[in-house]
Amino acid sequence: MDPRVKSERNFFKLQKNPYPGRGIVLGLDETGQNLVQVYWLMGRSENSRNRIFVADQKTGRVTTIPADPNKVEDPSLTIYDAMLEERTGIYAVSNGSHTKDFARGVDIARLSDLKYEPDNPHFTPRILGLSHVEGPHGLIVWRKSPWSDSVENHLFGYKDVPPGIGMCIHTYLGDGDPLPSFRGEPYAVPLLGDAGNIAAMYWGALHADNRIALAVKTIDIKTGRSSIVITNRFEEVSA
Helix, strand or coil: CCHHHHHHHHHHHHHHCCCCCCEEEEEECCCCCEEEEEEEEECCCHHHHCCEEEEECCCCEEEEECCCHHHCCCCCCCCCEEEEECCCCEEEEECCCHHHHHHCCCCHHHHCCCCCCCCCCCCCCEEEEEEECCCCEEEEEEEECCCCCCEEEEEEEECCCCCCEEEEEECECCCCCCCCECCCCCEEEECCCCHHHHHHHHHHHCCCCCEEEEEEEEEECCCCCEEEEEEECCCCCCC
16 A cells, blocks of 8 residues: 555544544654654543643753642652653653753663553553654654563564654553553654644544643754644643
């Protein structure tokens, strides 16, 4: 099957998913001149929904912060650096504090140290995306074994993703109680137009009742310079 047709079918399935949770897409824009990273947040509880993205265009950093500081319950799994970049040309994106650990470079030993999130009964997987202007894309998942409390870690590397295509991973297969962890391999989705168009495309695909925030980072392969587009459901409230 043509990869573009397959990516469009996969995108349609994403649109029909009421709760994919937090998600990452890594790939190339249609021109083939820019790396693309997409990261989104979804939430069901008040604590999970009480977040927005803020971006520092100079450093390429994207952070989650409380929309309303007065409503923060437990920030340990909700407030973190979602996107970071280093002068070495590594661009990291993740759903937790491990973003900063891997932005400095992949430490294979560190792969076995991480676990899924301790949010019983969901045990949300930790997910990570790594891009490099001179190398392949990488997606990593740490999830709970279905048989025990042990952790499974899965590393997926991509050297030849075609322009206009991204590889997608997210934390959940869909809604449920407990939430079912994502299983299987990352799948191809389209990356059409510029960053603004990509942001609108994925924001529109996410379930309107559950989407919270979305960030799209584009990285010029020649210069390494990045640009970030942010979409937030809520506005920041002064403390």
